[in-house]
Amino acid sequence: MKFVDEFRDGELGRAVAAQILDVVEPGRHYKVMEVCGGHTHSIYRYGVDDLLPENVELVHGPGCPVCVIPMGRVDDGIAIAQQPGVIFACFGDMLRVPGSDGTLLDAKARGADVRMVYSPLDALRIARAEPDRQVVFFAIGFETTAPSTALTLMRARAEGLENFSCMCNHVTIVPPLRALLESPDLRLDGFIGPGHVSTVVGARPFEFIPADYGRPVVVAGFEPLDILHAILMILVQLREGRCEVENQYTRVVPYDGNPAALRAMAEVFELRPHFEWRGLGFISQSALRLRDAFADFDAERRYAVPGVRVADPKACQCGEVLKGVIKPWECKVFGTACTPEHAIGTCMVSPEGACAAYYQYGRFARERVLS
Numbered sequence: 001m002k003f004v005d006e007f008r009d010g011e012l013g014r015a016v017a018a019q020i021l022d023v024v025e026p027g028r029h030y031k032v033m034e035v036c037g038g039h040t041h042s043i044y045r046y047g048v049d050d051l052l053p054e055n056v057e058l059v060h061g062p063g064c065p066v067c068v069i070p071m072g073r074v075d076d077g078i079a080i081a082q083q084p085g086v087i088f089a090c091f092g093d094m095l096r097v098p099g100s101d102g103t104l105l106d107a108k109a110r111g112a113d114v115r116m117v118y119s120p121l122d123a124l125r126i127a128r129a130e131p132d133r134q135v136v137f138f139a140i141g142f143e144t145t146a147p148s149t150a151l152t153l154m155r156a157r158a159e160g161l162e163n164f165s166c167m168c169n170h171v172t173i174v175p176p177l178r179a180l181l182e183s184p185d186l187r188l189d190g191f192i193g194p195g196h197v198s199t200v201v202g203a204r205p206f207e208f209i210p211a212d213y214g215r216p217v218v219v220a221g222f223e224p225l226d227i228l229h230a231i232l233m234i235l236v237q238l239r240e241g242r243c244e245v246e247n248q249y250t251r252v253v254p255y256d257g258n259p260a261a262l263r264a265m266a267e268v269f270e271l272r273p274h275f276e277w278r279g280l281g282f283i284s285q286s287a288l289r290l291r292d293a294f295a296d297f298d299a300e301r302r303y304a305v306p307g308v309r310v311a312d313p314k315a316c317q318c319g320e321v322l323k324g325v326i327k328p329w330e331c332k333v334f335g336t337a338c339t340p341e342h343a344i345g346t347c348m349v350s351p352e353g354a355c356a357a358y359y360q361y362g363r364f365a366r367e368r369v370l371s
């Protein structure tokens with residue numbers, strides 16, 4: 001397939017791996033964080049890290065949108081889903097994220113009308129088809145998915161739909177990265193920048209990382225050669241004493257982002273003063289809410305929600321996984337009490353979650369044998 005097969009070529013992969021071996025300094029340990037859950041998934045699906053020298057370590061970041069939703073927000077969603085007459089629409093992996101009293105799937109089993117959708121427009125279609133019911137869309141995701149929610153709300157307003165609203169959980173990528181860089185727990189040498197988010201925001205917003213924290217960033221695509229190439233570009237920067245933002249994913253990511261998508265987001269959303277992230281706590285100005293002009297479509301203004309902060313289960317170490325402090329298999333319940341079928345934490349739910357990637361591609365068994 002054009003633009004896919006070329007980026008999965010094993011010979012080329014081995015050639016880039018040889019170049020990586022040439023640029024690393026033998027006595028130095030390199031820690032590179034891939035911010036995006038899509039990268040984590042590709043790395044383990046294709047065994048990218050098996051091609052790296054032992055002193056190049058990949059650390060997984062907080063870029064899986066389902067993983068960062070805290071339990072309290074799930075509880076708020078369930079409270080809305082259980083209101084009489086409500087149809088609650090959300091993405092499939094969100095259905096299995098645990099709140100303090102089960103998941104949205106459990107709420108559905110108890111009688112709530114919870115439906116899986118593939119896009120906000122699917123939820124809008126349900127609202128048009130069921131004018132006597134209230135349809136609430138549970139919006140999640142980074143800047144990657146926020147524009148489609150914004151455009152859906154603009155369309156709902158243009159059509160004068162009164163039975164459609166949105167519970168907005170969209171988050172932004174820069175504040176958690178800044179929080180990670182401020183953390184004393186973590187020493188990182190560079191970042192593989194998030195390819196999906198960057199299609200919307202561009203590569204420019206990451207310039208603060210080299211400017212303020214002295215770490216290189218290379219925005220990368222999702223095929224194995226993209227990721228290997230990005231790692232090589234980071235290591236070359238370190239070798240040459242450079243520190244800047246580079247864009248490996250030029251076939252998709254414009255350096256300044258997508259102006260139409262950014263305009264749609266700016267029209268519909270504004271920053272929340274603060275927002276809770278699972279395992280990371282409250283981070284200021286890290287999430288979006290609907291502007292007053294869209295208040296009629298804001299489910300949090302239409303419905304009373306508990307809005308209570310709920311502590312993660314004691315056994316759950318998702319916070320440490322999301323910060324890259326531990327590897328998934330180091331969590332005490334990984335692969336035993338916590339599996340994709342019975343997840344305790346969010347990182348095991350979404351395919352983009354680091355724990356799910358390790359579990360799915362058998363990494364947990366190998367790591368335990370090696371440790």
Ligand code: SF4
Nearest residue numbers: 318331338345348355
């Ligand atoms: S194994 Fe489960 S509880 Fe542990 S960090 Fe992963 S998702 Fe969280």
